[in-house]
Amino acid sequence: MAAPSHNTSKLSQVQALVDILKADLQDHDLPPEKRVATLEELKVFGRDADQSGPIFTKEGIEMLCKHAFEGTDNESALEAMRCLANALLIVPETRQIFVELEYAEKAVNRYQNNSPDEEFLVGRILFLVTYATPDIPKWLEEYKLAKYLNDAITEHGEIYSKINKNKQPSAMQDMAFTETTKLLFNLAHLAPEKVHLFSRSIPNLFKILCRRTLPSLPLQSPIAHLINALLNLDLSSQTGCVFPSFDPTCNVAGLVRVLDLSVESPNEKRNDQRNQLFDEAGVPLITLLRKLFEISSDQAKEYMRKRLLPSDEQRKNPLGKGDSLASRLLQLSASAAALNIRQHLALLLFEVSNSNPEEFVRNVGYGYASGLLLSAGVQLPQSALEGLSTSPDNSGRLFNPVTGQALDCEPEIKDPFSGMSDEEKEREAERLFVLFERLKRTGVVDIQNPVEKALHEGRFEELD
Structure with a gap:
């Protein structure tokens, strides 16, 4: 790639490159390698909009589109798409x-070309343009974009077939898959009436989720x-x-495996990065789990209860x-480091408890339930608290309604006077008595000496 000249201004160099590429559309006199080098140089300039105006004009965008989608040289087309994707990202007006x-x-x-490089670039270009067009339904059906996206996701799913067991995608395939799923998200969000066109991709998306090797921080691209x-x-x-x-x-x-890897105890300083990422990117995961629980079979619901509840x-x-995962979720639900995710965790655990306040308190203890319900705006009726400490759970055990601990496992409270003689x-x-009198004389608090109160109430026994 030719190095930018320092003898002329950046603006004049950009204009000269645009003029060369526009002329080439008519004359076709640039050798392929020279055309690629010229587009590469233009791409470098175009990473900064300052003094790169000729790229972002209608003429500049049209020139890039012609090289990208009407040229016969594939390498030049790919380089033109890179320039175009940068332009659409840096200057949003170019999308229109x-x-x-x-x-x-x-x-x-x-x-349709089944090329990870083209899928990556075209996916990014179309993703950016979705913010500027009302024609998404037309794209999906008349242009067959829904079919092509389904086909692309099927190809990605084939990487994880039983024949290719233990095979993992290349970095370029992962990048292409990321752009395709980002585009799919936008299309389904902006044209919800056409979402049925993507039903064919559901099993392949789940196959990829379940069979790929997850990174240590899974809620990043492409899993997120x-x-x-x-x-x-x-x-x-x-x-x-x-x-x-x-x-x-x-x-x-x-999905629970992704959740398990994404959540750590907030008490450990080394986990700040993990929990911060979960607080920022975990809402879709929690929302998807809630959505699945709502339509789950009894077997799947029971699995979620076993994994998510104590x-x-x-x-x-x-x-x-x-x-355990259940303990870490409870810890995080009460952590100041989880301000974004706390309400969503509350709703997930509440719904997994069959949206029953009393069952919810039984499952997580009133200490957690009260805060979770308050953050989610769910009213806990008084009836949900009545009799909890004396009513056994399904296993016949009594439990502390505040901490959730089984009463038969609570430590025995020892009598502080046990083993003392009467004189002691x-x-x-x-x-x-003396300590309370001193505290009383400070005037800091208005307090009645409990020993004095006991004397007045006749609860002290005279000893011989």
């Missing part, structure tokens, strides 16, 4: 120019965009593939003290 030039259909057709894409699809119309007969829990388990074993201690008890009472 692209729409007016009517290059959307030609861009959509490039999805895959979850976003699923969130906008009509899962209720595809319950047969969402909860397959061979294993109704497999897809729910895949078990009987965990009730040997106050809830939220262990390292009398000296301890005198010591407490």
